[in-house]
Amino acid sequence: MSGSSGASSIEQRTERTRGFLRDRFGMFIHWGLYAIPARGEWVRSVERISAWDYQPYFEEFNPERYDPKEWAKTAKAAGMKYAVLTAKHHDGFCLFDSELTDYKSTNTKCGRDLVREFLEAFRAEGLKVGLYYSLLDWHHPDYPGYGDRHHPMRDDEAYKRDPARFDVYLDYMHGQVRELLTNYGKLDIMWFDFSYEELTGEAWRATELMETLRSLQPHIIVDNRLEGGGEGGGSIYTSDPTVYSGDFASPEQIIPPSGVTDEDGQSIPWEACITLNNNWGYCASDRAYKSAKTVIRKLVECVSKNGNLLLNVGPDAKGEIPRESLDVLAEVGEWMRRNGDSIYGCGEAGLPKPEWGRYTRSGDKLYAHLLEESVGPINLAGLAGRVKRARLLADGSELILSRPWNVGLFEKDAFVSFAKPEHFTYPLPDERDTVIELTLDEE
Numbered sequence: 001m002s003g004s005s006g007a008s009s010i011e012q013r014t015e016r017t018r019g020f021l022r023d024r025f026g027m028f029i030h031w032g033l034y035a036i037p038a039r040g041e042w043v044r045s046v047e048r049i050s051a052w053d054y055q056p057y058f059e060e061f062n063p064e065r066y067d068p069k070e071w072a073k074t075a076k077a078a079g080m081k082y083a084v085l086t087a088k089h090h091d092g093f094c095l096f097d098s099e100l101t102d103y104k105s106t107n108t109k110c111g112r113d114l115v116r117e118f119l120e121a122f123r124a125e126g127l128k129v130g131l132y133y134s135l136l137d138w139h140h141p142d143y144p145g146y147g148d149r150h151h152p153m154r155d156d157e158a159y160k161r162d163p164a165r166f167d168v169y170l171d172y173m174h175g176q177v178r179e180l181l182t183n184y185g186k187l188d189i190m191w192f193d194f195s196y197e198e199l200t201g202e203a204w205r206a207t208e209l210m211e212t213l214r215s216l217q218p219h220i221i222v223d224n225r226l227e228g229g230g231e232g233g234g235s236i237y238t239s240d241p242t243v244y245s246g247d248f249a250s251p252e253q254i255i256p257p258s259g260v261t262d263e264d265g266q267s268i269p270w271e272a273c274i275t276l277n278n279n280w281g282y283c284a285s286d287r288a289y290k291s292a293k294t295v296i297r298k299l300v301e302c303v304s305k306n307g308n309l310l311l312n313v314g315p316d317a318k319g320e321i322p323r324e325s326l327d328v329l330a331e332v333g334e335w336m337r338r339n340g341d342s343i344y345g346c347g348e349a350g351l352p353k354p355e356w357g358r359y360t361r362s363g364d365k366l367y368a369h370l371l372e373e374s375v376g377p378i379n380l381a382g383l384a385g386r387v388k389r390a391r392l393l394a395d396g397s398e399l400i401l402s403r404p405w406n407v408g409l410f411e412k413d414a415f416v417s418f419a420k421p422e423h424f425t426y427p428l429p430d431e432r433d434t435v436i437e438l439t440l441d442e443e
Contacts, residue, residue: 010239013247016221017269020189020248022345023081023128024303025336028273028312029071029118030086030132030280033057033093035317041281044091044138044152051139058093062109066319068121074321075127078329079336079343082128084191084310085118087180089132089281090150092139096184100175103139119184130189131180135173135204135226142169149197170205177209181216189221191250195228206244221247223271237262248308255298259305259348267348271308274298276325282314289324292331293432299332299343300369300433304358306347338394339435342367354381357433367393368416368436376423377404377415378436386440390416393435 034041036057044054075083088094094104096115105114115131122129137143138152144166145151145159153159181187190213195201206226213220224246227234236245239262248269249260260270276295277286290298295311302309313325336343342360349359349366356378357371366387370378380387390399399416404423407415416436418426428434 007239009241009243013241013269016219017247019128020082020221020271021269021306021308021347024308024343024346025078025080025299026082026084026128026130026271026308026310027075027078027080028084028132028280028310029315030089030282030312031114031315031319032086032089032095032281033061033091034089035063035282035315036060038282038284038317040279040283040286041086041089041091041314043281045150048152048155050153054091058103058108060109061105061317063114063315063317063319064110066110066112066114066117066315068114068118069124071118071315071321072122072125072127074326074329075122076125078333079340080127080311081344082130082188083118083122084130084132084189085115087115087131087133088137088176090134090136090138092134092137092143094176096180098176098179100172100179115180116184119187123185128188130191131184131187132191132193133177133180134193135195135199136193137169137173140169140172142166142172144199174205174209174212178212178216181213181220187217187220189223191223192225192246193223194225200228201226201242201244207242210244223248223250225250236268239264239266255301255307256305259307267306270306271310272298272302273310273312275312275314276328277314280312280314282316282322284316287324289328292328292335295328295332296335296433297369297371300358300360303343303346303360304348304353304369335430335432339433341365341437342369342393342435351383352381354379364440364442366438366440368438370428370434370436373425373428375425377402377407377417379410380414380416380438382412383414383438383440384412385414387414387416387438388441389439391437391439392418392429393437394430399436 030041034043037043087096097106097113098104119129142165144161145153146157148154224236226244235241248271251272255272262268277289279286299309313321315321346360346362349361351359357369360367390401402422
């Protein structure tokens with residue numbers, strides 16, 4: 001690929017991701033048969049469970065309390081703008097009515113196309129929709145078994161595969177992606193997972209797959225895991241990305257210290273996918289839920305570095321999002337309702353990180369996210385003469401811009417305070433994150 005085509009590719013990526021980067025906050029949903037053993041979505045691999053021993057979960061799967069309309073209302077109330085559901089995870093079980101397999105939700109006791117119901121419910125709430133599709137498949141007879149890094153039967157020689165048959169699996173995988181792109185209306189995001197060792201890039205016939213995707217839904221955005229993005233690296237970090245490098249980087253269970261940039265230091269679209277507890281799929285014993293305060297601050301951190309946050313929930317075997325998750329999301333939503341202007345459409349401020357917290361910015365609006373109480377007035381380093389107004393974002397109340405008598409040594413800095421006298425110390429109105437909206441004088 002020439003440099004000019006690389007530049008064109010980046011321009012197209014920028015246009016496709018424009019709305020995605022305005023939205024900033026989404027819901028990831030990991031759900032499938034693994035909700036029944038309730039030990040996480042990797043239970044087959046970790047415990048080396050054979051297909052025979054996994055089959056009872058298929059036979060009893062009946063999420064009678066699955067109500068995607070409630071899921072959608074929960075996501076919207078939390079301030080999320082989009083959601084991504086696992087249409088097929090590594091175990092190969094499909095939540096959609098694929099014509100290419102019998103291993104699907106419509107053949108279980110529930111008899112429902114769970115993907116279709118999800119898409120309809122979330123669209124009805126005005127949310128953008130995406131589907132996760134695993135490139136791996138531990139159920140398919142032609143996917144590598146013995147000797148594979150992750151397959152549940154990796155140590156059983158009886159599961160040796162004929163390498164020549166891998167193309168049969170690829171035909172199946174490509175066919176299912178085509179089904180999702182043609183049978184379920186407009187999708188906003190396709191989230192592939194994941195490449196490893198020799199199974200990366202063209203091993204998946206990635207160029208062909210992306211050409212199919214672009215021809216069917218040109219607007220759709222795609223993560224970077226066809227080229228190994230789940231483990232770092234890949235051409236999305238260069239100025240000359242491949243056809244299949246995708247539209248956004250996808251750091252997992254980590255927020256990059258300095259955001260995500262290409263080799264020239266230019267910010268590229270990215271989204272941190274993070275669990276709400278310590279598992280993606282439902283894990284009944286996992287009570288290590290992040291607090292709403294942590295979620296709010298991590299969302300702000302992502303936005304301050306030009307990134308998105310895709311926050312995961314793992315519904316249980318009956319189809320309900322755990323109460324602990326719902327409680328956290330409700331509190332996050334209460335904060336977002338009052339402070340969302342500092343998130344949506346915002347990004348890096350172009351200023352050094354302040355000692356008391358973080359900045360986000362949109363145009364002439366600079367949002368100061370106060371995470372630590374100040375002693376005396378709040379220092380806005382380097383902003384002397386640049387701030388026209390200060391308001392508490394949550395309620396719009398005026399804050400005080402001044403130069404108290406005791407700040408004479410700091411001529412380049414501006415100062416803001418919650419009340420008078422300005423040199424007194426005042427508690428933060430919201431200890432999770434108090435947001436001050438600063439209107440800058442662009443001149």
